[in-house]
Amino acid sequence: MTMRQLSLVISLLVFASSFGTIEGAGSTQDEVVVSVDGTNLRFSPSTVNIVEGDTVRFFWSGELLAHNAVSDDGLFDSGEPSRNVDYSFTFELGTNGSHTYVCEPHEEVGMVGTINVEPAPPDPSPEPETGQEGENSTKSGETWIPFFGLELVVAVMLFAVIYHFGRTQGLAETRLILPGDDEEVER
Template sequence: MYDGGGGEHDLGYGDEVGSFDGWFDDVDDYTGVVDKTGESRPVVGVGTEGNGGQFAYDPPAIEVSTGTTVVWKWTGEGGYHDVAHVGDAFESEVTQERGFTFEHTFENEGEYKYVCTPHETLGMKGIVVVTS
């Protein structure tokens, strides 16, 4: 888990629930930001256990370095899901196909919040924190 560190990459995210201006307030499986900065193609599960069913991303919050390609992989559980950035930087198709993947390469630093549009109200949300 990324703990906010204190080093040159310390953005103050920490691992406390309630970070990101309440973004994860209704997400029951969020426990902090998982450090994936050493991985070139980290995988996030889509349709994993959480939020009263198979309505979660696993992990819901990751930190990656600029230039990293994040891969979202569908479990085939929980119905139709997608990955839709709230600022329209990326969006997958809506599907329930087990093993389907969607990927996006993050070239710029920042916080990239995303949702599953069919299940956003159930708390199916995630974030990619990109640092250099």
């Protein structure tokens, strides 16, 4: 493989990888999975620590015994006991505190869990406006810079590499055969 072919392959790989999405910092929601342990009579983990906005997913499949997850305060209920459960509950703002939940058929044998929900961190407050107009500042204190996106930059680079590769390999040459000529004329 020549150096040109290698650079073309690398450019194509970079281009292909640029089509993924970039998640912003605003998506801080996490998911914690609670299942049934090997004894079939305990939640695993039995204690979960999360922050408001996080989701707890109760998931078990093919268990020997039927289970459910019901909070003592009525905040969530996975439904009737079942051997296959896939239930999620998101703890919205205002649900902070300690929430005990049970498996109704097995509460007597200690199938109990606790979810500790911490308050969500406060959003950063915007900076107050200074009201001074002459110091190269905007109202928000930020400068506006146009951004075209990584995808566009990579696409232009890929086009340039392909164009250069085609020109250097003679792929951009056209030949015209005129009637009555036995030779090709290069244009």
